[in-house]
Amino acid sequence: GENVGLHLPTLSVQEGDNSIINCAYSNSASDYFIWYKQESGKGPQFIIDIRSNMDKRQGQRVTVLLNKTVKHLSLQIAATQPGDSAVYFCAEINQAGTALIFGKGTTLSVSS
Amino acid sequence: NAGVMQNPRHLVRRRGQEARLRCSPMKGHSHVYWYRQLPEEGLKFMVYLQKENIIDESGMPKERFSAEFPKEGPSILRIQQVVRGDSAAYFCASSLTGGEGYEQYFGPGTRLTVT
Numbered sequence: 285g286e287n288v289g290l291h292l293p294t295l296s297v298q299e300g301d302n303s304i305i306n307c308a309y310s311n312s313a314s315d316y317f318i319w320y321k322q323e324s325g326k327g328p329q330f331i332i333d334i335r336s337n338m339d340k341r342q343g344q345r346v347t348v349l350l351n352k353t354v355k356h357l358s359l360q361i362a363a364t365q366p367g368d369s370a371v372y373f374c375a376e377i378n379q380a381g382t383a384l385i386f387g388k389g390t391t392l393s394v395s396s
Numbered sequence: 397n398a399g400v401m402q403n404p405r406h407l408v409r410r411r412g413q414e415a416r417l418r419c420s421p422m423k424g425h426s427h428v429y430w431y432r433q434l435p436e437e438g439l440k441f442m443v444y445l446q447k448e449n450i451i452d453e454s455g456m457p458k459e460r461f462s463a464e465f466p467k468e469g470p471s472i473l474r475i476q477q478v479v480r481g482d483s484a485a486y487f488c489a490s491s492l493t494g495g496e497g498y499e500q501y502f503g504p505g506t507r508l509t510v511t
Contacts, residue, residue: 318499327400327487327502328439373438382452383429384489384500386438 296393303364305390307357307374314376318384319348319359323370331359331372361392369394398423400490400503401470408509409478417473417506421490428471429489429500430463439487444494445471451494478510 297303309317315336320328332343334350334357341348347360357374371391375384401420409415421428426447431439441455445465456463460478465471475482485507489500 320502325504327489327504330499330501333499375438378441380452382444382494383441383455384431384439385441386431388436388438 292390293388294391294393296395297364299364299366299394299396301364303359303361303368303392303394305359305361305372305392307359307387309355309357309374309376311376311379312352312355313379316377317348317350317357318375318377319346319357320373320375320386321368321370322373322389328373364392364394366394366396368392400488400501402486402488402503402506404506405504406507406509408511410511411479412477415475415478415482415508415510417475417486417488417508419471419473419488419490419503421471421488422501425490425492425501427491427494427498428465429491430471430473431487431489433485433487433505435484442473446494475508478508480510483508483510 318333319331321331322328332346332348334341334348345362349358371389373386373389375386378385400422403418428445430442432442433439443456443463444452448467460476462474485505487502487505489502491498491500
C-alpha cells in the first residue's frame with residue numbers, strides 16, 4: 285500500500301552544521317515527492333520537490349536526494365540555522381494524483 | 397497577495413455540537429484540499445474539492461463529516477455531533493490546478509477542541 289515514513293523522530297544539531305533528514309517510502313510506483321517544514325502552530329510550508337526521473341535537486345541551502353533502488357528520500361540542509369528548527373515531513377502524491385500522503389515527521393532542533 | 401486563509405484559528409465545541417471550519421484559497425486557486433493532523437502525527441488527507449464538486453473524499457469519515465466548495469465563498473468543512481476524537485488541527489490547502497507537480501499551499505489551520 286501507500287506509505288511514507290521517516291527514520292528518526294528527532295534530530296539535534298549545532299548551528300552551522302549540515303543536517304540530513306531521511307524518509308523511506310514503500311510505493312515503488314511513486315513518482316513525485318515533496319518536503320514540507322512545519323513550525324509550531326503553523327501550517328506546512330513547501331520546501332522542495334522532486335520527480336522520480338531525477339536523483340537530486342537543489343534549492344537555496346537545501347538539497348533533496350532520491351534513491352529509487354532502496355526507496356529512500358533525504359533532505360539536506362546546509363549551514364543549519366536556529367530558524368530551521370521545525371518538524372519536517374516528506375510527502376508523496378497518491379496514485380490518483382488527488383492527495384498528499386505524509387510521513388510522521390522529524391523534529392529538527394538547532395542549538396546556538 | 398494573501399495566502400490560504402482559515403477561520404476560526406481555534407474552535408472549542410462541546411460533545412454533540414456542530415463545528416464549521418472555513419477555508420479561503422489563494423487568489424486564483426480553484427482546488428482545495430482538507431487534511432487532519434492529530435498531535436505528534438503527520439497530516440492525513442480527508443477530501444479534495446474543486447468549485448462545486450467533490451473530486452476525492454476517500455479520506456473522509458462516512459458519518460458526521462461533510463465538505464463543500466460553493467461557487468461563491470469559502471470551502472466549508474462541517475462536523476456534526478462532534479466527539480472528543482475529533483479534536484485535532486484541520487488544515488486546508490489550495491493549488492492552482494490539480495494533480496502532481498502543482499504545489500499545495502497550506503493555511504494556518506483550525507485547532508478544534510472538543511470538551
